[in-house]
Amino acid sequence: MFSKRILTYLAAAALALLPNAIRAQHLLVPMDDDQTNHLKAYGLTYNALKDGARGEWLLNYRGGSFLLPDTPELRRRAALDGITTQPVDDATLSDIRNQMSQANMESVPLEKAPRIAVYTAPYSPPWDDAVILALRYAGIPYTPIWDDEIEHGDLSKYDWVHLFHEDFTGQLGKFYIAYSGASWFVDMQRTNLATAKKLGFPNIPALKKDVAMKIRDYVNNGGFLFAMCGATETLDLALAAHDVDIASVFADGTPMDPNADAKMDWNASLAFRGAQLELSPYVNSMSDIDGHQANVPGRRQPLGTFTLFAFSAKFDPVPSMLVQDHRTVIPDFYGVTTSFMKNRIKPGVTVLADEAGAPWAKYIHGDYGKGSWTFLGGHDPEDPQHAIGNPPTDLSLHPNSPGYRLILNNVLFPAAKKKPLKT
């Protein structure tokens, strides 16, 4: 009845009327204020990579958006988690790329979901670590590891390792000052000491120093390390104190070496140098690395805001990835270690965020051997004054948290394919 020409015309018209959703080849996951759930968007991207898909991280484009293949399964996951996605056809994508080429933006290919380990003690409640909170909320799988696994050489199985508020000086966070009689503290001490003995160490500080060195070796061999809270400061103290007693009598039966400051070997540390140790066993501070000293009432500094630095996406893609966010100024939050005094940071370390006018940095990054490390001060970006016993943070109440985005940037950045530098 119809001529071939009319049929062709009708077919073309019908195709044109099809919704974009059907014709799109890519899903754009915007990460600006249009995104309804920023944190789950990282999980969507991570799990797409885990399932074998490839993606792109569009640095500085709409808050650091992700580009994923348009598949029914990814659409379904996005719908379930309330993640905003936008179908993008080739023509629109071409426009986006053109726009990016003319601005401080860059596309970084994402190829492989990193294998993630979180260093966490068996007695730690699952909700006491901001990274675990973020990973669980985003639906990103991880393996908990502790001293046994590290001492047995398991770190090489993972691309990315996270440390939280572990005290690598072996003094159990000096919690004995206020909680020596608390049952949870007694259990913590007993478990750590039993582990040390089992692994052939005389005491907890000796074990933790060895664990710290194995973590540094892991980075040296190409691993990615992300540490927060007290783990940042104490890891470096433990590394620099490889031949000196910096633990109080409570921890190892002998007092701290009174000349410990002079004997610290800062060549062995990752991020800091020249720190003065806190000599009093009754002051809840480890050193003068932390600018805020939240647990020492007489020294505690008030919380302000920190500002993320802008980097060249084309020439500095790594720091650029680490600071992708829809906010550049973020409220600060306390931790066992909240911030890092700039006069204690080694030259060559990249400061990713600091507080304007303050002598401390919040977020730092550096390379060591074939790998790299990133330190973020503070305990919980959405619970700025978290204290022991406080209820855990429910991230479904903070799906757009800019602070938690920094954690998840670190999770995803090892997935990026290394490009040759353009310089």
Place this chain on the structure above:
Amino acid sequence: MRISRISRNAGAALVAGLCLTTSAARAQATDSAGSAYLRAQDFETRDQYDSAAIAYRQALVQTPNSLAAMLGLERVYAQLGRSDSLLPVLDSAIAREPRLNALRAAQLRTYRSLGDRAGLERAFDQWRRDVPHDPAPYQEYARMLIEDGYTAQADTVLQLAQTQAGNARGFSYEVAQLDAAMGKWEPSARAWRQAVSNNPYLADAAVFALFPTPAGTRDAVRRALAAAPVSTPPLKVLGALELAWGAPREGWTALHVLRPDSATIAAWLDFAHRAEQSNAWLVARDALVAADQADPTPAYLVRAANDAFAGGDAAGAASLAARAETDLDSAAAATTALPIHLRALSALGKPADGARLLDAYRGVMSADDQAQNARLLAWGWVRVGDLEHARQALASGGGGDDAAAGWIALYQGDLAGARRQLHAQGDPSGDVLAVLALLDRTRATKSEALGNAYLTLARGDTATAAAAFAAAAPSLADAGSLLIATSARLYTTHGDAPQAIAAWKTIVDSLPQSPEAPEADLEWARILRRTKQTPAAIARLEHLIITYPQSALVPQARRELELARQTVPSTS
């Protein structure tokens, strides 16, 4: 002589004049100081802290020992971040009044707020040296150390205090707080026992401090508080703790052993009040009955009757209300005990007894009370299925109750009448709104099946009512999904999860376009979660979110999904 007398008189007059002048000057200065203080307060109220500080300083210049002005200055300097400026002012005041503890406490607070631990310690040392036998310096300093987490130092201070005082009695409050802060629950309980025995007003502080006691240590705390010789304040603390720990019966068991006296009765009434707030109705009833036995008071019995009824003990409620009626005059009984008595008799299926009771009081009731009590009686007749007597009861109360008449029409299957009369209600209750929602979903004017379902529900037979609502669905197709949903909700209330799931499944499978379909998915998933069938619950929630993305229930479904997947901490 004369001259000298004149001189003396003149001198006396001069002295008198001087005295008058001095008094007038003092009065004027005091007025001025008072005025400066009032101005300072006014500035402070208006958040004008700079001006407030100046005015408080003026007040202190004029009345150097004004404690109120000193405390005002402390407040505004703190607001201005200038607490260090208070220290010299305090030093001068303390030099004038070395034994005024309020000034010393302000000095400690100031050093503490400045974070000057050395200054704080110096001020404490000076204070205790100046008043060697006064416990106040130790108490104040120890409390600050505890609050700041310096428990070891606080312990040292309290030991020193006890050495100075020769015993620990004056420091039991601080020791109790310190032990609680250090997780030493049993010693803390012993110290609280002593503290509340000396100062019963500390009971709430004790409950607050001991509440976090871990479950495994609570027996030790119980033993410490209930140790012989028993006394009211510690047991009052234990009763409140048991309520807070979710063991109300144990709380009453601990308290009821007390010999009844006025303090005991007050403790029992306090316990009853706390129990009522915790919905522990039956232990509240027991405490009130015990209070009545010790001090016969009909109001206790009426309250006990209401608590018994709320706790599901209708027979007990009827009995207690009857006892209260015998102790009250008729008019008072009609307004207090009679309503709960009628409600209890209705719940027990004894409307005829209720009718006789109502008749006995008819002469002393106001028209409003008659109408209200007639409604209670009418519900009793409904409950036994006697709708005609229910109508008569309403009529005897003056009639004119659209809601009650509407309900009765509904029970008789007269949907048009029910719709008309329930709509006429000015301020419909939640139950009425739920019925109207159903009646407005169907055009039917009569349905014996639906009337029977509601009547069965009114008679308290939830399981049969659930089946009756489902059975009515085919005959009222336009409201079919809502009737099945009602059936499912009733099965859930009744604890019959399989039947509830079957009803929700019917909606999901057969009526997926109905307004109840998203709710069916959600409620089905909730039952599955409660019965630990997590993967199946997740599948249902995902079905809801994907199938009904525009539903208002999607946020709730997402929340349930997070909890089922354990991606967020559980709030329970």
